[in-house]
Amino acid sequence: MSETKPYLDRWAGLALLLPMAALLAIFFVYPLARTVWQSFYEYGFTLRAYETLLSSTLFWKVLKTTFAISFTATIVALLAGYPVALHLSRLPPQRRMPYLVMVMLPFWTSILVKSFALIVLLGYDGIVNNALSFVFGSPIHIPMVFNRVGAILGMVNYLLPFMILSILSSLLTQDVNLGRAAEVMGASRFTIFRRITLPLSMPGVLAGVLISFTLSIGMYITPALLGGRQDMMMANLIDFYTRQTLDWPLASAIAVVLLLVSGVLVAMLGQVRGAGGMKEMAR
Amino acid sequence: MSFPRRSNLVVPAAAWITYLFLLVPSLIVIPISFGGSGEMTFPPQVWTLDLYRQFFADAAWWGSLIQSLRIAVFVTLVTTVLGVPAAYALQRTNLPGGKVLGGLAMGPLLVPVVVLALGLYLQLGPIGLADKTWTVVLAHSMLALPFVMVSVGAALRHLDPSYEQVALIMGAGKTRIFFKVVLPQLRSGIAAGALFAFLISLDEVIVAYFITGTATQTLPVKMYSALRWEVSPVIAAVSTILTVVSLAFAIGLMWLERKDRHD
Amino acid sequence: MQPIARDMIRVTALTRTYGSFNALDAVDLSVAQGEFVTLLGPSGSGKSTLLNLISGMIEPTSGKIEIDGRDATNQPTNQRGLGMVFQNYALMPHMTVFENVAFPLQVRKVPKSEIETRVRDVLRLIQLEHVADRKPKQLSGGQQQRISLARCIVYRPSIILMDEPLGALDKKLREDMQLEIKRLHAELGITMIYVTHDQEEALAMSDRIVLMRKGRIEQQGRPEELYFRPDTLFTADFLGSSNLLMGTIDVSARTLQTAYGNLPLPATRPGEPKSGDGVLMIRPESVRLFSETAPETWSGLQATVRDSIVLGSFVRHFLELPGGKRVIVQEPSGASLSRPERGSTVRVAWGPQDARLLRTDPDFQNL
Missing domain, CATH: 2.40.50.140 (Nucleic acid-binding proteins)
Structure with missing residues (x-):
């Protein structure tokens, strides 16, 4: 019943927190505020940037592309990731480690390295096309990079660790005895999966989908390097207006839109996972 | 008693397709980097160190590697020195704004990096602070801070407060307790956070791309620019160097986690 | 007639409230020098609150705490000159046994050579000299608790507080440790305040038992007084069967x-x-x-x-x-x-x- 008084008093606490707070204020809060402000400012307050956006066919096209690519990449990551999570969850814990290493490997590899590797693998004269040509005895050049397929494959590779770990964590909290009981009662493995495993893993699936989609819509490097000219996403459009046309208010307005969309997604993720879900992304 | 079960191959087979898709792009660069500079094939026709020679012969390449390592080291220092005391204060006080600040420190994880990159560009550019190493260090520190806070915070939550209480009763001052009692027990959490911070900074492209110029270009920025114009084989050597560093750190992290579980 | 012993601790009208809940309700208590006093009671009775108030880890809502004649009510924990033994031992896992016992002496800036002899002496006293270079995790629970006791004794605090120190040990070991603590108390004459919810332990060890209930002292006295002459149903029921x-x-x-x-x-x-x-x-x-x-x-x-x-x-x-x-x-x-x-x-x-x-x-x- 006896709760002790806080170990550090208020002043000690403040002194220890102040440097970090200063860093966050100057290099996190201020840049965000600056972006929002810039989107309304051009020799005085103006809504010009937002008006331009609303009437810009390029912006709407990019917005549509962003959502389409993000949606597809998320679904592909889910379909490719679920079997892995299922496989991992069925392994005894001591044998899980090497497989987890494979899952985490892309997480630790630079996105540039992976993009480069995918270009080399999937290019016009890439390793995959060469292998196919060799097998079929005739030159094969399936276009797999510098188009939407390339962008999506690159993003899926990036998203998979997040998706797999999210699903795995909800698979691992399931009671093994549920499946055993169902099996004893004569349910087939597919029935067990469809009626027990899958429904109980839905929170993990939902969280994984939300994390993946949130990460996707902000993607910059992958669409720029692996996508085609038609596959520009919001982040690339921000860069385009910042550096090519030097229209900072317009770039800022797009950034604000991106910020709002990902804010909504993060809030939804918070609903699914509770506050802990955010921190999980750091793990 | 166990029930005879039909071995199910569907799940492992599907899983292995994904495992390969995860593994190959991260590792294929290594053999390619030892191929000749003519064409990028697998397996390489000849085994040579030509690409590495090219890399180290070009000051722009290895200079940016040095720059990246320098920045990553500073980021590691800054995030550790700022993050550890802050995480400690968040655990051991009940300041009214503490929860908010703790949440704010997670913020850089939740905001698309490109938005932060734009904000930093707008903020630093006009006042002439872009293209400076120390601003890149601080910007990367902001990005890496959540990882340090999470690692150290987790270690702190496992630290029984009775160690500090007993030291206090024995007459020790709080500064001495922090250095002699708390820090030694947070070692692996701090090390994990530091490794995270180093890797985040080393691999970071977008913010660096927005706020560096020719004077402060990092390796990922140089690599990104190179990749946009032509896919030069020397990038395979660069990639291998980056991958090996990343892997070494990742293995270090996993070792730390393992050690923690066994202690 | 016994000589009149000095009060090492005097607590007056000590109160601690959490919202509307009285964790400790206007308690008066004195502990004489060299006395072994047990605070006994069920969980939530206020015994740990009282101990934590004496150690300074909780601030009182009102009332006064005097330690060895000085007003310690608002004194920081690390200036009260106390020792404490925790149920979970709280031995620093990153230090050897020797370093653990030496720590309070280093805090007091005792010269290095003196630290060496004092630590060896106290380890000999508890017959654990041979484990000096081991880490606490390599020792048994009973050994760890003896080390944590040694860590207190070594700097000769005027009072040692013990918060359910034997709660994590099995029955046989607990009885051995009870005797060990009693022996050290008799040999060293340190004032001890001992918190437990185990009535048998309280009966076995104490000079005086202070039985607590709902933030107040229900009854206090020598073990046999409380056992055979309870004043209330609560006392009768809590100690032994009746x-x-x-x-x-x-x-x-x-x-x-x-x-x-x-x-x-x-x-x-x-x-x-x-x-x-x-x-x-x-x-x-x-x-x-x-x-x-x-x-x-x-x-x-x-x-x-x-x-x-x-x-x-x-x-x-x-x-x-x-x-x-x-x-x-x-x-x-x-x-x-x-x-x-x-x-x-x-x-x-x-x-x-x-x-x-x-x-x-x-x-x-x-x-």
Whole structure:
């Protein structure tokens, strides 16, 4: 019943927190505020940037592309990731480690390295096309990079660790005895999966989908390097207006839109996972 | 008693397709980097160190590697020195704004990096602070801070407060307790956070791309620019160097986690 | 006459509230130099709150704490000159045993050579000299707790606080450690305040037991006083087991009218209920079994034997009075013991001075 008084008093606490707070204020809060402000400012307050956006066919096209690519990449990551999570969850814990290493490997590899590797693998004269040509005895050049397929494959590779770990964590909290009981009662493995495993893993699936989609819509490097000219996403459009046309208010307005969309997604993720879900992304 | 079960191959087979898709792009660069500079094939026709020679012969390449390592080291220092005391204060006080600040420190994880990159560009550019190493260090520190806070915070939550209480009763001052009692027990959490911070900074492209110029270009920025114009084989050597560093750190992290579980 | 010992701790009207909850309610307590005082009570009774207030880890809502004659109410923990032993030992896992014991001396800036001898001396005192270079995790629970005791003793604090120090140990080890702590207390003469919820431990170790209930002191005194002469039902019930018979006091006949008959009351004492309802408390070991008649002056009741179990050094009989009320009788056991047959009728009786008349208590309704 006896709760002790806080170990550090208020002043000690403040002194220890102040440097970090200063860093966050100057290099996190201020840049965000600056972006929002810039989107309304051009020799005085103006809504010009937002008006331009609303009437810009390029912006709407990019917005549509962003959502389409993000949606597809998320679904592909889910379909490719679920079997892995299922496989991992069925392994005894001591044998899980090497497989987890494979899952985490892309997480630790630079996105540039992976993009480069995918270009080399999937290019016009890439390793995959060469292998196919060799097998079929005739030159094969399936276009797999510098188009939407390339962008999506690159993003899926990036998203998979997040998706797999999210699903795995909800698979691992399931009671093994549920499946055993169902099996004893004569349910087939597919029935067990469809009626027990899958429904109980839905929170993990939902969280994984939300994390993946949130990460996707902000993607910059992958669409720029692996996508085609038609596959520009919001982040690339921000860069385009910042550096090519030097229209900072317009770039800022797009950034604000991106910020709002990902804010909504993060809030939804918070609903699914509770506050802990955010921190999980750091793990 | 166990029930005879039909071995199910569907799940492992599907899983292995994904495992390969995860593994190959991260590792294929290594053999390619030892191929000749003519064409990028697998397996390489000849085994040579030509690409590495090219890399180290070009000051722009290895200079940016040095720059990246320098920045990553500073980021590691800054995030550790700022993050550890802050995480400690968040655990051991009940300041009214503490929860908010703790949440704010997670913020850089939740905001698309490109938005932060734009904000930093707008903020630093006009006042002439872009293209400076120390601003890149601080910007990367902001990005890496959540990882340090999470690692150290987790270690702190496992630290029984009775160690500090007993030291206090024995007459020790709080500064001495922090250095002699708390820090030694947070070692692996701090090390994990530091490794995270180093890797985040080393691999970071977008913010660096927005706020560096020719004077402060990092390796990922140089690599990104190179990749946009032509896919030069020397990038395979660069990639291998980056991958090996990343892997070494990742293995270090996993070792730390393992050690923690066994202690 | 005993010499008048100095008060090492004096607590006056000490109160700690959490919202509307009184964790500690205006408690007064003095502890004399060299005394071994146990704070005993169920969880939530305020014993740990009182200990943490003395150590300074909780701030009092009101009241005063004096340590060794100085006002320590608002003194920081690390200036109070105390020692403390925790249930989880709280030995620093990153330091060796030697470094752990040396730590408080380093804090006090004791010269290095002196640290060496003092640490060795105290490790010898607890017979653990040979583990000096090991890490705490390599030691058994009992060894760890002895080290944490050594870590206190080594800097000779005026008072050592112990918060359920033996709670994590198994029974056999606990009894060894009780003796060890008593030995060290006797040898070193350090004032000790010991918190436990284990009444047997409190009875075995203390010079004085302070029994706490709902943030107040229920009763305090020497172990045998609390055990044999409880002032309240709570004390009687908390320490040991007891037979409690409720009834109405007949002042003129000096009997308690119960459902099982009129039972004679012991001689009057200050503080006992004078009229109305009362409860008669008799310890199981004060009750005797008789196959036929009991001594004339003894109270006696007819009872049926329900069960009879041998617990090593003593035997416990479970009896039932007419109407279902259970009575426990405890006798020393022996090889020639003959246990009464289950279902047989016997007389249970006790000497009038072994019974104690207590007030009823709303927390003890179903007696």
